[in-house]
Amino acid sequence: MSQNLAARPVRRPARARAVASLSLAAALAVVAPLAAAQVTVSEPWVRGTVAPQKATGAFMKLTSKTDAALVSAASPAAKQVEIHEMAMVDNVMRMRPIRELALPAGKEVELRPGSYHVMLMGIDHQLKQGEVIPITLTIRDRDGKTQTVEVKAEVRELAAQGAPKQPAGMGRH
Ligand SMILES: [Cu+2]
Numbered sequence: 001m002s003q004n005l006a007a008r009p010v011r012r013p014a015r016a017r018a019v020a021s022l023s024l025a026a027a028l029a030v031v032a033p034l035a036a037a038q039v040t041v042s043e044p045w046v047r048g049t050v051a052p053q054k055a056t057g058a059f060m061k062l063t064s065k066t067d068a069a070l071v072s073a074a075s076p077a078a079k080q081v082e083i084h085e086m087a088m089v090d091n092v093m094r095m096r097p098i099r100e101l102a103l104p105a106g107k108e109v110e111l112r113p114g115s116y117h118v119m120l121m122g123i124d125h126q127l128k129q130g131e132v133i134p135i136t137l138t139i140r141d142r143d144g145k146t147q148t149v150e151v152k153a154e155v156r157e158l159a160a161q162g163a164p165k166q167p168a169g170m171g172r173h
Contacts, residue, residue, distance in 0.1 A: 038065035039103065039139050044153035046120065046135075047113070047160060049127045056127060057084075057117035058135055058153050061110050064103035071100045071146065072138040079122025081135070086115055095119070103139070131155040 044060035062070065073081045082097045089096075093114075101116055103109050111117050118135060127133065135151045 038141075039063065039068065039137075039149050041137070041149060041151050044135070044151045045156045045160070046127060046133045046153045048129050048155045048158045049123060050158065051126045053126070054123050055119060055121045056123065057113065058120055058133070059111045059113065059117055060151065060153065061108050062101075062103055062137075063108045064105060064139070067105045067142045068103045068139050069100040070103060070137055071140045073118045073135055074138075075120055075133060075135045077123055077125075077127070077133045078120035079124075082119045082121065084117050084119045100140070127155045129155055129157045 040063050042061045042063075044058065046058045047056045049056050058073075058075075070083060073083060075081055083099075083101050084095045085098050085101075086093055086095050088094075095117070097119070098116075101109065101111075109116070118137075120133075131154070133153045133155060135153055137149045137151060138146050139149060140146045
């Protein structure tokens with residue numbers, strides 16, 4: 001077996017993969033403002049919808065370098081966007097809006113199904129897997145100054161749970 005023969009077919013796919021993952025990374029890139037944008041966003045995604053469905057959840061991981069809070073969000077794909085949490089109400093897990101989501105310095109805060117999420121409401125079209133949804137997060141720092149962070153969240157299929165271990169009966173958002 002010649003080394004050359006073995007090496008060539010391996011190289012090309014590897015390069016193709018690198019290019020593909022680069023463009024995906026670019027598509028999902030988070031554009032942070034120049035100012036004290038001390039918030040990083042990773043793995044943003046939106047749960048896909050079925051045709052008549054007008055609301056769904058967006059999920060991501062947020063880490064702020066300084067104490068801050070997520071105070072609002074907006075998206076061209078939704079008429080109204082709220083920050084929600086899941087809470088037990090009369091022994092039933094329900095979601096409800098919260099005024100803000102604290103982002104303690106250096107701590108990763110995960111928005112995931114069954115927990116905190118960005119609620120997209122009044123969606124104007126069916127969100128299908130692979131579509132990229134722009135979401136603008138407004139973050140307030142401890143001095144009361146706000147800044148926005150642009151997120152591009154990829155739509156995942158309706159059944160996506162995000163976290164591998166998802167407790168049953170936690171609801172869809
Ligand atoms: Cu919700």
